[in-house]
Amino acid sequence: MRAWLQHHGLSLAQTISRFAQSPLATILNVLVIGVAVALPLGGYLVLSNLESFSRNVSTEPQLSVFLVGDAAKSDVIAIEARLKGADGVRTLRFVSRDAALAELRRTPGMSAVIDTLQSNPLPDAFVVTLSASDPELADRLERQFKSLPKVAHVQADSAWARRLDSLLRLGRTTVALLGALLGVALVAVTFNTIRLQILTQHDEIEICRLIGATRAYVRRPFFYLGSLLGLLGGCSALAIVLVALAVLNRDIAPLAALYGSDFRLRYLDTAEAAVILACSAALGWFGAYLSVSKHLREIEVA
Amino acid sequence: MAILSFSHVRKRYPGGFEALKEISFAVEPGEMVFLTGHSGAGKTTLLKLIAAIERANGGTVLVNGQNVSAMRPAAIPFLRRNLGLVFQGQKLLFDRSVFDNVMLPLIVTGYPYREAARRARAALDKVGLLEREKANPVTLSGGEQQRLCIARAVVNRPGILLADEPTASLDAAYADEIMEMFSAFNQVGVTVLVATHDRQLIDKRHKRVLTLDHGKLL
Numbered sequence: 001m002r003a004w005l006q007h008h009g010l011s012l013a014q015t016i017s018r019f020a021q022s023p024l025a026t027i028l029n030v031l032v033i034g035v036a037v038a039l040p041l042g043g044y045l046v047l048s049n050l051e052s053f054s055r056n057v058s059t060e061p062q063l064s065v066f067l068v069g070d071a072a073k074s075d076v077i078a079i080e081a082r083l084k085g086a087d088g089v090r091t092l093r094f095v096s097r098d099a100a101l102a103e104l105r106r107t108p109g110m111s112a113v114i115d116t117l118q119s120n121p122l123p124d125a126f127v128v129t130l131s132a133s134d135p136e137l138a139d140r141l142e143r144q145f146k147s148l149p150k151v152a153h154v155q156a157d158s159a160w161a162r163r164l165d166s167l168l169r170l171g172r173t174t175v176a177l178l179g180a181l182l183g184v185a186l187v188a189v190t191f192n193t194i195r196l197q198i199l200t201q202h203d204e205i206e207i208c209r210l211i212g213a214t215r216a217y218v219r220r221p222f223f224y225l226g227s228l229l230g231l232l233g234g235c236s237a238l239a240i241v242l243v244a245l246a247v248l249n250r251d252i253a254p255l256a257a258l259y260g261s262d263f264r265l266r267y268l269d270t271a272e273a274a275v276i277l278a279c280s281a282a283l284g285w286f287g288a289y290l291s292v293s294k295h296l297r298e299i300e301v302a
Numbered sequence: 303m304a305i306l307s308f309s310h311v312r313k314r315y316p317g318g319f320e321a322l323k324e325i326s327f328a329v330e331p332g333e334m335v336f337l338t339g340h341s342g343a344g345k346t347t348l349l350k351l352i353a354a355i356e357r358a359n360g361g362t363v364l365v366n367g368q369n370v371s372a373m374r375p376a377a378i379p380f381l382r383r384n385l386g387l388v389f390q391g392q393k394l395l396f397d398r399s400v401f402d403n404v405m406l407p408l409i410v411t412g413y414p415y416r417e418a419a420r421r422a423r424a425a426l427d428k429v430g431l432l433e434r435e436k437a438n439p440v441t442l443s444g445g446e447q448q449r450l451c452i453a454r455a456v457v458n459r460p461g462i463l464l465a466d467e468p469t470a471s472l473d474a475a476y477a478d479e480i481m482e483m484f485s486a487f488n489q490v491g492v493t494v495l496v497a498t499h500d501r502q503l504i505d506k507r508h509k510r511v512l513t514l515d516h517g518k519l520l
Contacts, residue, residue, distance in 0.1 A: 007412060010409070204397075206393070210387055210389075212382035213379060
């Protein structure tokens with residue numbers, strides 16, 4: 001047991017000293033892995049930021065119900081009653097055609113245009129706030145309100161949110177694909193690195209086997225090498241992403257301030273960072289496993 | 303009981319060359335045996351079968367009562383730990399010192415470092431290389447390199463020492479010295495099997511001689 005621990009320590013020390021022997025090659029390898037992990041990781045972070053952003057803005061799902069131009073006062077009252085009675089309606093605000101015109105007039109440049117009009121072209125309208133930001137609820141109410149008499153048009157203000165949602169879904173799929181592809185790249189990089197290492201240690205491996213080294217003994221340093229390469233790659237990916245986020249946030253802060261928001265891109269939390277490190281180390285180990293299985297068999301004595 | 307025995311062993315290499323045909327012999331513990339024959343007679347193949355570097359195509363090879371020809375791959379390392387191998391073209395590692403080369407078999411078998419270092423120095427002392435322990439093997443002469451190989455082979459205190467043409471590239475005086483070393487190990491109880499085509503070295507020593515001719519034992 002002690003010998004076993006001693007050899008694990010020795011393998012690890014050997015691996016580290018091998019890194020130290022060729023620092024440039026090691027740094028480049030680590031960077032390749034770092035970039036490969038940073039791309040999907042950055043994509044994931046941007047998406048998760050957009051998601052939380054879109055959740056914030058679409059918490060108030062609204063429907064605008066426009067009445068026909070010649071709706072009478074009694075029609076307005078009747079429709080108001082129907083809208084109030086519908087399931088899933090939280091608040092109801094009536095915007096009369098006159099109020100709408102007055103509001104429009106306040107928009108710079110519109111006042112002159114409106115003055116040329118003979119009469120008010122705007123209809124009466126209700127702004128309905130829904131009780132939940134559920135696309136299905138919005139759909140159902142939209143259809144229901146459209147069928148009411150004297151209603152000309154119902155506009156779902158959540159449409160853009162739904163568009164954003166499906167765009168985000170597309171983004172998630174893209175990031176997942178990218179992640180899978182670059183995971184394969186990570187495995188390929190460690191596979192090749194380990195292959196070169198096995199070639200340079202060809203004699204040592206052969207001798208060790210001849211003097212009674214077990215297969216596990218010979219393989220162990222390479223597993224350490226692969227895992228450590230993946231782990232360092234993961235660390236450099238985290239560093240790359242953190243620096244990129246800091247730079248982006250510096251530009252976002254004044255932009256958000258213009259919109260009266262204090263929006264910032266969020267950084268990774270500890271759990272996410274741990275998952276990234278674990279995944280890249282595991283992929284590095286897997287690349288080493290494939291390489292060792294293939295290449296050690298070639299120099300196996302008996 | 304024999305420490306090493308072959309019975310009806312055949313070895314054919316891929317391509318059809320029959321290196322060994324119906325080989326049977328036994329070696330008693332503590333014996334020293336020479337294996338001789340023309341080059342290509344099968345000396346190296348025979349030694350490789352003992353260390354499970356090659357597998358026989360028929361018959362049984364018993365080492366310490368274990369059937370090597372039917373051994374699981376996972377058991378082979380433990381067989382080899384009881385064998386000292388001095389093989390032709392067996393490489394030394396030039397990226398480390400003489401001392402570390404001798405340490406390797408002990409590290410591989412998981413010896414505590416301090417005890418291993420003591421044994422490694424003892425082995426180097428036996429072959430007369432103790433003063434060179436810090437040198438790189440590349441700075442050693444051919445004969446010294448061969449002695450280093452022997453130190454590495456015996457550092458584990460194996461029960462059986464196998465040597466394949468250990469004097470091949472050495473002049474007569476040096477060859478004699480190497481052979482004396484094997485005799486010395488034999489005198490302390492190690493079973494020694496030396497393959498050599500050098501009749502002069504064999505004739506001097508009055509030990510049992512196995513002669514191979516085209517894969518057959520004479």
